[in-house]
Each structure stands twice: as C-alpha cells, then as structure tokens.
Amino acid sequence: MPIYEFRCEDCGRITSHFTRKADASLAAPCEHCGSADTRRLVSSFARSFSRAEVLERYGDPGTDGSATDIRDPRQIGSWVEKRFDEYGIDMPESAREMIDAAREGDLPDPVKNL
Numbered sequence: 001m002p003i004y005e006f007r008c009e010d011c012g013r014i015t016s017h018f019t020r021k022a023d024a025s026l027a028a029p030c031e032h033c034g035s036a037d038t039r040r041l042v043s044s045f046a047r048s049f050s051r052a053e054v055l056e057r058y059g060d061p062g063t064d065g066s067a068t069d070i071r072d073p074r075q076i077g078s079w080v081e082k083r084f085d086e087y088g089i090d091m092p093e094s095a096r097e098m099i100d101a102a103r104e105g106d107l108p109d110p111v112k113n114l
C-alpha cells in the first residue's frame with residue numbers, strides 16, 4: 001500500500017497518508033493544524049523513523065561493530081547517513097530534515113519514546 005507524506009506549508013509538520021492506489025494528484029490536509037496547503041514529499045522514510053522499524057529494516061546497529069548509540073540523536077543522524085551511503089541511496093529530503101532537526105534537539109515523536 002503506497003504511503004504518501006505531505007509537508008504542511010503552514011506549520012511545516014509531516015502528515016502521512018495511506019492510500020490504496022498511486023495517484024500523483026493526491027492531496028491531504030495537514031493532520032496537525034488542518035491546513036489544506038500541503039506539499040507531497042517523495043519518500044515514505046520519515047514515518048518509519050522509530051527504533052523498532054529502523055532495527056527491523058536495517059538490523060541492530062549494535063551488532064555490526066560500530067556500536068553507535070541511536071538514542072543519541074546525533075548518532076541517529078550519523079548512523080542513518082552511513083546506512084544510506086552503504087546502500088547507495090540518496091537521503092530523502094524528509095529524512096535529511098529530520099536528522100537536521102534531531103541535531104538541533106527537536107526529536108521526532110517516535111524517537112522521544114525510545
């Protein structure tokens with residue numbers, strides 16, 4: 001099932017939208033402030049930025065010898081960047097912004113609950 005993400009032009013937060021079919025013209029209102037002024041993002045990475053889902057997708061970072069502590073937001077950024085680099089994937093804009101925000105101390109909600 002495709003997952004679309006929308007960045008709110010008013011409050012800047014991300015809304016995830018699940019849909020049964022791909023539709024390039026799909027639009028969704030902001031779930032945070034209700035604004036209809038949203039812009040679709042290209043990736044679905046940001047919604048998966050919880051510890052459990054990251055571990056499921058990429059494996060436990062503690063077992064590969066790098067011993068990074070992903071509870072440290074700066075280490076989350078480094079680790080994710082390293083994984084993207086290893087897989088030869090361009091960092092999605094939403095992930096890039098989330099990492100930058102984490103480095104500023106503004107953790108995404110799933111990370112706060114670690």
Ligand SMILES: [Zn+2]
Pocket residue numbers: 008009010011012013030031032033034035
């Ligand atoms: Zn909003």
